[in-house]
Amino acid sequence: MSRSRRLQRLVSVFRAFFDESGNDRRRNRALIMGGFVGHVDEWLKIEDAWDDCLHQHPRIEFFKHYECQSLSGQFWKFNREQADQKMLDLAAVISNFDLQGLCAIVPHALGDIDKASRKYARGAAKAYDWGFITATKMTFQWMEPQPDGEKVDFIFDEHSALRFNIENFNANKEEPFLRDYMRHAGTCTPGKDEEVAALQMADLLAGEFSVEGETQVRSEALRIIGTRNDVGYLRCEPPAQHMRMLDLLTFGSVLRGEVGEFLKLQRQNLLSPEEAHERLANLFALEAFVNLQRKRLVEFLENDPAYQEFRKRYIEATGIDPMVLSAEDSEELS
Template identity: 30%
Template sequence: MLNVPFEINAGDRPIDAPPWSDSAAPIWAIVCHYPSAARRRRALMIVNGYADETEDGNVFVLAGFVAPAEEWARFSDAWRDALDAKPSIRILKSSEAMRSPPSGEFWGISAEARDEKLRLLYSIIDEFVGYSASVVVHLEPLKRIAAASGFPKQAANPYYHALSSLVSNVAREQGRQGIVGENVDWVFDERVMEQGKLLSVWEAVVHDSPDDVKPMIGATPVFRKDHEVLPLQAADLEAWWLRRRWAEKLKGIPRLEYPWMPAQIPEMASVLDEAALVTIFDKMKTAATDLAILAAGD
């Protein structure tokens, strides 16, 4: 018998088959409990967020991107290569990159070189993501309208309203794309999002979602580090710029132009301003006895 070493043709091996690259492994770890074909196409909503507590603004932002797990795995390898390209950085944190002068990983890098790096990174988002999804909650009218409603104080929880809007938008977009019977799993940045606050309302969000949305909601969200699950860095970029745009509107600060030419990535965006919140609370009054958020403990 010939002693021929067993070789795997990487081109013939399914993308989700081990061994995984260091960059892609955290993505496959999230979906590894699904059968192979299902985990490759499993949609992941990668979310980051900012709470901007300002005297005249008060906005709460959640934003991110949706793509199948196999695309996030490819994204992760490309993102790591882009981070490693000169001038190399270990991680993208948008708040550091966009300071003047840049700080953190971008310390000592010129604004021109920073912008070129951001253009490279954004091109990877453009190549691999399916669509973006975001929600902006105006906190002052939320608190005021909730107080006037007579509902328990949890009715003013911005996590509940932001997630309810985001979950519905993502589920309906999946349906519009003809993706039937495939749930969406949610991944949040554990160092940014307050896990306790988010998880405390998740069951209520699922319970209170419209009937056409519930079948599309996946498992309880997971929380990961952004230096491990690299798509969280892309979600951070999206959330930072969305918050910046609202700061420009609400504070009148000068507009900061994108370092890249914005791509035509499909977008699902909601703004829960006073008018939208009035409508939401009117609907809540009609359905009050059936809403889990109003029965939840403080």
């Protein structure tokens, strides 16, 4: 048996593996979610070749792009030339097999809502979320020629935001409006790139694509990968209401936090009548501001042709008007 951890062939005959790079919004202009999709049989063949290349002198046990770049971890005994050559040798392994490379580009300028607001979000709130959405979208587009019965399983490298996205992914499979879009969706699970060769390949692709985005120079590793395998890329384009919704969620989170703090101090009798009156006045002012932001969002949606077309199709598919907030939703945003 190969030294690498073998993939077990299940029902799905296609697998897509993704890893992200460019996470630091202070240093990187965009997050890159990169990876490969291919037939399970092709993945099984590539593992032995990848494992053999890893263990050729100078030997490493697994590949991490940032360790290769910084000469740390597995590459701590390497010099720059040796590390670069090892990455080129691994890129050559990828080029020998039939895989489709995919890279999602998510500019950090799209913005993130604060951590406290995230639990109230109904959709993407972080750059990682949009990377996940765009990567799965590209994979489904690649799967379009396949018969409806064919599924693709997704494996993403472990990340703190992955659980949230897997929950949304599974919920979307049950959403009537998304039935056709998700028809090729198999499972979606986390993996460790130290253990899964295909995630190491995804890491190499995402890392080098991120470097190209920052330097505007195509690396030799990407050129080698592209000699046989096409690498498609797509810039994330969130809906026009995205930033407005994030603002509303953030302001709503601040209001909830302020209300909670006020009630806590009141229960502990730590506020004088004057202080309580001042805090209440501030809370009412903040509530008015949140309600104004909600009103502006609704007005924007009512006058946005793209959203109204989506609204029409959603009502036809589900019988539910997305413009009508339930009492529970309205309470959460207030």
